[in-house]
Amino acid sequence: MQKQEDLDFIARFKSGDKSVFEELVQRYQDRIYNLCRHMLGSASDAEDAAQDTFIKAYQNLKKFRPEASFYTWLYRIAVNTCLDYKKKPFFESLFKSSTEGEEYISEPVSDQPSPEKLFKSKQLGFALSKSLGKLSLKLRTVIILKEIEGLSYEEISEVLDVSVGTVKSRISRARDELRILLKDFTEQK
Amino acid sequence: MKCSKAHKLISLYIDGELPEQDMKIFEDHMNICHKCRAEFEGSRELHKLFIKADEFKAPYGFHTKVMANISSGKAVRFSGIPVFLRFAEAAAIIVVIVFGILSGSTVLKGYPTDKTRDVMASLSLDVFDSAPPDSLAGAYLAMMEVRNEK
Numbered sequence: 001m002q003k004q005e006d007l008d009f010i011a012r013f014k015s016g017d018k019s020v021f022e023e024l025v026q027r028y029q030d031r032i033y034n035l036c037r038h039m040l041g042s043a044s045d046a047e048d049a050a051q052d053t054f055i056k057a058y059q060n061l062k063k064f065r066p067e068a069s070f071y072t073w074l075y076r077i078a079v080n081t082c083l084d085y086k087k088k089p090f091f092e093s094l095f096k097s098s099t100e101g102e103e104y105i106s107e108p109v110s111d112q113p114s115p116e117k118l119f120k121s122k123q124l125g126f127a128l129s130k131s132l133g134k135l136s137l138k139l140r141t142v143i144i145l146k147e148i149e150g151l152s153y154e155e156i157s158e159v160l161d162v163s164v165g166t167v168k169s170r171i172s173r174a175r176d177e178l179r180i181l182l183k184d185f186t187e188q189k
Numbered sequence: 190m191k192c193s194k195a196h197k198l199i200s201l202y203i204d205g206e207l208p209e210q211d212m213k214i215f216e217d218h219m220n221i222c223h224k225c226r227a228e229f230e231g232s233r234e235l236h237k238l239f240i241k242a243d244e245f246k247a248p249y250g251f252h253t254k255v256m257a258n259i260s261s262g263k264a265v266r267f268s269g270i271p272v273f274l275r276f277a278e279a280a281a282i283i284v285v286i287v288f289g290i291l292s293g294s295t296v297l298k299g300y301p302t303d304k305t306r307d308v309m310a311s312l313s314l315d316v317f318d319s320a321p322p323d324s325l326a327g328a329y330l331a332m333m334e335v336r337n338e339k
Contacts, residue, residue: 029252030245030246124238179231
């Protein structure tokens with residue numbers, strides 16, 4: 001249903017109604033921002049990357065082929081934009097402090113009644129974001145698409161343009177590495 | 190089932206992608222192998238942790254900002270920058286440093302060692318040492334001596 005609505009919007013866009021793009025932005029802004037935030041860690045980088053994702057999508061929407069789903073196409077742009085941000089120029093990396101993994105914990109989880117539980121939950125969330133930051137970009141991307149964004153193996157293979165077998169093995173490796181990293185983190189505490 | 194095979198199937202089981210025919214044999218292995226069971230439990234806990242992970246929403250006014258950037262024709266950051274240009278700035282810094290070192294050593298080579306020492310001595314402002322004859326302090330003292338004699 002969503003896919004058909006997206007295609008209708010895109011058809012209207014291609015026939016000259018550019019204002020319809022705002023509907024697409026509103027529909028996907030939270031998912032794209034969430035992906036960028038988990039990929040990059042910093043709120044400001046995530047906002048810039050998400051903005052750039054939609055601008056690139058606007059500039060290339062005419063080339064979009066309806067055989068693919070719009071959101072996997074959009075995810076592919078977002079992932080590549082985040083990877084570009086990770087490879088930011090030398091000068092920028094010198095003068096910009098890294099906030100990777102430090103801004104994940106924001107609001108307290110409302111269904112945690114006791115402060116101890118809340119503290120433990122926050123600690124684990126912090127450990128998870130720190131451990132994610134230590135994964136290689138390939139493994140980080142694939143595990144975020146699977147666990148955070150909830151994409152299927154086929155959708156991830158479409159986004160990353162790799163085989164389903166590669167997706168499976170990367171997810172398995174990412175989980176192995178994360179388990180070890182989390183264990184190290186909790187043992188240090 | 191071998192442990193290496195079971196290890197490969199853990200992720201598929203957690204994601205609900207394990208084929209029906211492998212399910213029973215996988216679960217049987219988990220019941221008898223403590224090592225594989227521990228790995229499986231660890232991955233399942235990790236999966237639960239991700240479910241509780243923060244979900245971030247786009248900041249207020251995000252879509253308005255996107256549309257404003259599009260209508261103002263904002264260029265996308267980094268787009269179209271070839272990889273070699275990213276390395277160009279690092280290369281430029283290295284060239285400047287190397288050029289500085291080379292030119293500095295060329296200037297120093299131009300002075301004979303004794304002359305360099307004379308120049309340093311003539312600029313000496315150490316008032317506790319006797320003033321060398323060619324220094325500014327030496328010239329000043331000589332002038333004062335002549336004046337006192339008059």
